[in-house]
Amino acid sequence: MSLGEFDLIARYFTRPTQRAVLGVGDDCALLQPTPGMHLAVSSDMLVEGRHFLSTVAPQRLGHKALAVNLSDLAACGATPLAFTLALALPRPDETFLAGFARGLLALADEHHIELVGGDTTAGPLNLCITVFGEVPAGQALRRDGACAGDGLWVSHALGGGIGDARLALEVFRGRISLPGAAFERVRCAMEQPQPRVALGLALRGVASAAIDLSDGLAGDLGHVLRRSKVGATVDLDALPCSDVLAAQPEALRRECTASGGDDYELLFCAADDMAVRAAAQAAGVGVTRIGRIEAEPGLRWVDRQGRLLAFSPNGFDHFAD
Amino acid sequence: MSLGEFDLIARYFTRPTQRAVLGVGDDCALLQPTPGMHLAVSSDMLVEGRHFLSTVAPQRLGHKALAVNLSDLAACGATPLAFTLALALPRPDETFLAGFARGLLALADEHHIELVGGDTTAGPLNLCITVFGEVPAGQALRRDGACAGDGLWVSHALGGGIGDARLALEVFRGRISLPGAAFERVRCAMEQPQPRVALGLALRGVASAAIDLSDGLAGDLGHVLRRSKVGATVDLDALPCSDVLAAQPEALRRECTASGGDDYELLFCAADDMAVRAAAQAAGVGVTRIGRIEAEPGLRWVDRQGRLLAFSPNGFDHFAD
Numbered sequence: 001m002s003l004g005e006f007d008l009i010a011r012y013f014t015r016p017t018q019r020a021v022l023g024v025g026d027d028c029a030l031l032q033p034t035p036g037m038h039l040a041v042s043s044d045m046l047v048e049g050r051h052f053l054s055t056v057a058p059q060r061l062g063h064k065a066l067a068v069n070l071s072d073l074a075a076c077g078a079t080p081l082a083f084t085l086a087l088a089l090p091r092p093d094e095t096f097l098a099g100f101a102r103g104l105l106a107l108a109d110e111h112h113i114e115l116v117g118g119d120t121t122a123g124p125l126n127l128c129i130t131v132f133g134e135v136p137a138g139q140a141l142r143r144d145g146a147c148a149g150d151g152l153w154v155s156h157a158l159g160g161g162i163g164d165a166r167l168a169l170e171v172f173r174g175r176i177s178l179p180g181a182a183f184e185r186v187r188c189a190m191e192q193p194q195p196r197v198a199l200g201l202a203l204r205g206v207a208s209a210a211i212d213l214s215d216g217l218a219g220d221l222g223h224v225l226r227r228s229k230v231g232a233t234v235d236l237d238a239l240p241c242s243d244v245l246a247a248q249p250e251a252l253r254r255e256c257t258a259s260g261g262d263d264y265e266l267l268f269c270a271a272d273d274m275a276v277r278a279a280a281q282a283a284g285v286g287v288t289r290i291g292r293i294e295a296e297p298g299l300r301w302v303d304r305q306g307r308l309l310a311f312s313p314n315g316f317d318h319f320a321d
Numbered sequence: 322m323s324l325g326e327f328d329l330i331a332r333y334f335t336r337p338t339q340r341a342v343l344g345v346g347d348d349c350a351l352l353q354p355t356p357g358m359h360l361a362v363s364s365d366m367l368v369e370g371r372h373f374l375s376t377v378a379p380q381r382l383g384h385k386a387l388a389v390n391l392s393d394l395a396a397c398g399a400t401p402l403a404f405t406l407a408l409a410l411p412r413p414d415e416t417f418l419a420g421f422a423r424g425l426l427a428l429a430d431e432h433h434i435e436l437v438g439g440d441t442t443a444g445p446l447n448l449c450i451t452v453f454g455e456v457p458a459g460q461a462l463r464r465d466g467a468c469a470g471d472g473l474w475v476s477h478a479l480g481g482g483i484g485d486a487r488l489a490l491e492v493f494r495g496r497i498s499l500p501g502a503a504f505e506r507v508r509c510a511m512e513q514p515q516p517r518v519a520l521g522l523a524l525r526g527v528a529s530a531a532i533d534l535s536d537g538l539a540g541d542l543g544h545v546l547r548r549s550k551v552g553a554t555v556d557l558d559a560l561p562c563s564d565v566l567a568a569q570p571e572a573l574r575r576e577c578t579a580s581g582g583d584d585y586e587l588l589f590c591a592a593d594d595m596a597v598r599a600a601a602q603a604a605g606v607g608v609t610r611i612g613r614i615e616a617e618p619g620l621r622w623v624d625r626q627g628r629l630l631a632f633s634p635n636g637f638d639h640f641a642d
Contacts, residue, residue: 026464026548027396027533028361028454033354040349041437043451045407047444075348086366086449116362123368124445128407130364133349143347212348227347 012101013085013115029116031082037134042072046127052191053172058096060191061127062103067195068214069131070111071264074200075212077141078133080113088123111197141203141210141268146228148295150208150269153276154217154240155196158286161240162213164189166260167248176252182244189242193264199287202279203268210268216259218299220267225299228269234258234291236311237304254311258301269293333422334406334436350437352403358455363393367448373512374493379417381512382448383424388516389535390452391432392585395521396533398462399454401434409444432518462524462531462589467549469616471529471590474597475538475561476517479607482561483534485510487581488569497573503565510563514585520608523600524589531589537580539620541588546620549590555579555612557632558625575632579622590614 033039046065048054056064066083073080085104089096108114113131156162168186170176178186196212203210209228211220217239225232239257246253270276273289280287301311354360367386369375377385387404394401406425410417429435434452477483489507491497499507517533524531530549532541538560546553560578567574591597594610601608622632 027393027531028363028399028461030397030456030461031360031362032458033358033360035356037354039352039354039360039453041352041403041405041451041453042349043405043407043439043449045409045440045442045444045447045449047409047442047447050442050444072348076351078349082362084362084364084451086364086451088366088368088447118364119366119449121366121368121371123366123371123447126366126368126409126444126447126449128364128366128440128447128449130362130405130407130451132360132362135351137353140349140351210348 012097029082029084031116031132034134036137038137038140040073040076040078040133040135040140041130042069043128043130044069044072048125055172056191058099059103062100063107063192065127065129066104066107067193068264069129070107070195070197071193071212071214073131073133074195074197075141075210075266076133076135077139077200077204077210078135079201080111080197081132081134082113082116083108083129083131085115085118086128087118087120088126089120090122090125139204141200141207143209143211143224144227146209146224146230146269146293147271148230148293150271150293151273151276151289152232152234152291152293153268153270153287153289154213155199155266155280156240156286156288157194158284160242160286161245161257162217162263162265163239163245163253163256163260164242165193165262166256167245169262178244185242186244190262193262195264196266196283196285198283199266199280199285202283203266203270206272206275206279207268207270210266213263213265213267214261216261217257217267218259221299224267224269225297229297231294231297231299232291233294233300233302235304236301236309238288238290240286240288258311333418350403350405352437352453355455357458359458359461361394361397361399361454361456361461362451363390364449364451365390365393369446377512379420380424383421384428384513386448386450387425387428388514389585390450391428391516391518392514392533392535394452394454395516395518396462396531396587397454397456398460398521398525398531399456400522401432401518402453402455403434403437404429404450404452406436406439407449408439408441409447410441411443411446460525462521462528464530464532464545465548467530467545467551467590467614468592469551469614471592471614472594472597472610473553473555473612473614474589474591474608474610475534476520476587476601477561477607477609478515481563481607482566482578483538483584483586484560484562484566484574484577484581486514486583487577488566490583499565506563507565511583514583516585517587517604517606519604520587520601520606523604524587527593527596527600528589528591531587534584534586534588535582537582538578538588539580542620545588545590546618550618552615552618552620553612554615554621554623556625557622557630559609559611561607561609579632
């Protein structure tokens with residue numbers, strides 16, 4: 001079936017604009033920023049075999065492509081406004097496109113944002129989304145504000161944790177195996193992460209620094225520590241995890257939670273524990289205190305007895321592994 | 322040489338921010354829009370073998386990747402502000418990156434804009450840029466404003482024209498050959514297009530509709546006609562072309578100018594010829610009147626004697642050829 005670029009855009013991605021002044025179909029989209037707000041912008045590119053597996057359902061991929069971008073807005077404390085999508089596809093596969101658009105636009109609707117423009121081309125599968133949000137001037141959560149004495153926190157689903165996405169990847173890699181229901185749960189964590197937008201908004205004025213967990217806790221925390229010129233001690237056994245991951249051997253559990261990657265939870269620092277718990281409750285998200293920020297540079301891992309551990313997980317580097 | 326993602330960003334793409342509140346290195350970049358302005362946004366994705374050839378010098382590719390995006394802002398009449406870059410590379414090739422960054426940032430400097438964020442990943446070569454600009458509310462040039470009676474115009478270098486990029490492509494394809502100096506001129510048109518930002522700004526309040534020529538005049542004009550619900554007659558022999566292209570056989574010249582693609586000139590409509598010439602002079606760019614907008618739908622081609630031609634060039638479709 002022959003489907004040209006313009007038909008393709010029209011069929012799957014064009015909907016009436018709600019908030020944008022001008023949406024898909026002109027040279028540029030036009031947005032009307034709210035006076036006094038800063039515009040928050042982030043771009044993430046997803047490549048097959050690196051950010052998703054060829055086995056992923058198109059609908060889940062559509063969800064994930066937008067979710068990882070919304071997660072950046074969440075980490076900034078920004079309210080999502082709109083996004084653009086640039087898409088390279090080997091061929092205009094309608095089954096893929098219909099599912100992809102469904103997952104993408106369902107998550108967009110959930111966050112009341114719209115697709116305002118983009119590009120489609122033939123080429124090796126590649127998904128590049130740029131999201132726009134807004135945040136009152138001076139209130140954005142940044143990576144450079146952590147202070148000695150702050151608590152260190154991570155978000156997670158109520159009753160869940162971090163590391164499930166990595167555990168699912170290890171199943172796909174054939175390193176471990178899981179029963180069907182357990183596999184489906186961790187696979188869902190990998191393929192359909194939930195961006196913590198509501199929590200990011202609730203943490204404005206509460207968190208001193210924040211980042212979203214995309215490359216693994218150890219690596220992402222390292223960015224915050226370097227930018228904030230501080231250090232931290234983290235209780236490796238306090239890292240929250242799901243029942244499925246809790247049932248795994250200690251070494252695997254620690255690896256998945258501390259350096260797993262693809263979590264898209266918020267890692268943040270705050271001076272006031274009560275305020276953090278109130279924000280989490282307002283957002284309907286779980287949060288766990290996993291350590292503290294210290295003046296001494298570097299990252300120290302301890303176990304539940306407070307003993308220093310010789311544990312140095314490597315943050316996931318897109319060129320290193 | 323091992324070069325991780327974060328080193329790579331720091332080495333080639335991080336410079337002190339000038340205008341952005343927060344630039345490369347956090348979850349989001351923060352921009353401060355000017356009150357009363359609309360934000361213009363556009364994304365273009367470039368794929369090897371489709372938007373550029375593997376033979377292109379990295380510096381020229383860096384220029385072109387940003388130029389094609391700036392061209393969308395030009396077609397909208399927007400002042401460029403900033404851009405993000407998402408880059409998939411098979412490996413972190415420092416020679417490529419150094420050249421690419423040089424070409425990219427030189428054009429950015431020329432337009433006083435800065436790289437505020439983005440993403441890098443391993444993967445088949447893919448360049449995705451999103452540009453941001455601003456335009457006073459209600460003054461953006463759009464595709465849907467052409468009116469019967471308007472003149473139809475195309476921009477070009479002084480003494481130049483459109484179609485050179487397509488002619489260069491035909492040399493690369495082995496269909497024709499050109500002497501060295503002539504080839505270098507048309508190759509330069511293909512590899513280093515000049516976005517007509519100054520002209521776009523000068524056409525605010527003058528042009529009734531505008532689009533940038535990326536997929537070929539015939540195809541791009543079709544978008545304007547459909548969106549504006551009008552038709553047009555175009556004088557095929559009035560299409561401006563360089564000396565190199567003028568020396569080619571008539572059929573090839575017509576094909577290159579009328580459906581060439583990759584021109585990144587502005588195609589626009591305007592009621593007032595004098596105002597167009599004044600805008601072009603202010604911008605230091607050539608403009609040629611190539612036809613007129615008519616109430617009758619459809620696109621009619623005539624020769625210099627006004628005779629109707631049976632000429633139906635196809636707009637370039639990223640999935641069709």
